[in-house]
C-alpha cells in the first residue's frame with residue numbers, strides 16, 4: 001500500500017517550551033495492561049462508540065487523555081465494562097498512533113484544523129457528473145488533503161446517467177488516481193457494484209463529497225441493510241440534507257472486511273494546515289528534483305528547482321503541472 005506522509009500525526013503534538021530541563025513533557029500514564037483494543041465508530045460530543053471484538057461499547061475519554069480529540073477510525077485502548085450492555089460506560093485510556101489523518105480547516109478563515117477521520121487507507125472523493133455540477137477545485141482540494149494526511153485518493157464519479165465522465169477523467173489521468181464511474185440504475189445490476197467493491201474491500205475508506213452528489217445512495221448499496229440511511233432530503237434553503245450528520249460515522253462493508261467512513265457533506269475543504277513537503281511525497285517521480293530547492297520551498301514559487309529539473313528531461317512536465325495545480329488550490333478563491 002502506498003503511504004505518503006511519514007508521520008502525518010506529528011503536527012498534532014503541540015511542543016511547548018520546557019522550562020524544567022530537557023525531559024519532554026510526557027505524562028506518565030497508568031499502564032492499563034488489562035485494556036482491550038477497539039476502534040472508534042462514532043463520536044457524539046463526549047460520547048464515543050467503540051467496536052471491541054464484535055461488540056459496540058459506549059465509552060468516554062478518560063481524563064488523563066487531556067484535550068487530544070478522539071476521532072472516528074482511531075484505534076484505542078479501552079477499560080471498564082465492555083459488555084456492550086445498556087447503561088454501561090467504558091473508558092478510553094489510550095489513543096494509538098495514527099497511520100493517517102484526514103484533516104480539514106472548516107473554513108480558510110478558521111484557524112483551527114480538525115482531524116475528521118483517523119487511520120483511513122483511502123479517501124473516496126464522491127463527485128456527481130451533473131446535478132450538482134462537478135467542482136474540480138473542490139476535488140483538487142480533497143486530493144491535496146488526502147496526500148497531506150497519508151491517504152490514497154480515489155475518485156467516485158456518480159450520476160453517469162446524467163453526463164459523461166471523460167472530461168474529469170482526463171483532468172486526473174496524469175495523477176493516476178483510481179476511479180469508478182457509477183449511476184444509481186446501473187448500480188443494481190451488480191457489475192458496477194463489483195468494481196466499487198474491488199476498490200474498497202478489506203480497506204478503510206473515508207467518503208467525502210458535496211451535499212447531493214449521491215454519497216448516501218452509494219454508501220447504502222455497500223453496507224448491511226440495517227445500517228442504511230434515507231436519501232434525497234436536500235434542504236432547498238441550506239442545500240444540506242435533512243440527515244446531515246455533524247460528524248463522521250464508520251460503517252462495515254457488507255459481506256467482506258473493510259469499512260466505509262461516511263463524513264458530513266462538505267461545501268468546502270479548508271487547507272490552511274497543508275504542508276507542501278508532504279504533498280510532494282505523493283509525487284515520488286518529482287521528489288528527487290527538489291534537492292536544489294531553497295529551504296522551505298513551497299514548490300509553487302519562482303525559485304523552485306523543479307522547473308529546471310523537469311525542463312532537463314528528468315520527469316514528465318504534465319506531472320509538474322498537476323502538482324502545481326494542486327498546490328495552488330491551497331489558496332482560497334471565490335466559489336471554493
Ligand SMILES: Nc1nc2c(ncn2[C@@H]2O[C@H](COP(=O)(O)OP(=O)(O)OP(=O)(O)O)[C@@H](O)[C@H]2O)c(=O)[nH]1
Pocket residue numbers: 158159160161162182183184185209210211212213214215216217218230231232233234239240241242243244264265
Ligand atoms: N440521476 C441520478 N440521481 C441520483 C443518482 N444517485 C443519487 N441520485 C439522487 O441524488 C439525490 C442526492 O442523493 P443522496 O444519496 O441523498 O446524496 P448525498 O450526497 O448523500 O446528499 P446529502 O444527503 O445531502 O449529503 C437524490 O435525489 C438521489 O436520488 C444517480 O446515479 N443518478
Ligand SMILES: [Zn+2]
Pocket residue numbers: 290293294297298299300303304305306
Ligand atoms: Zn521547490
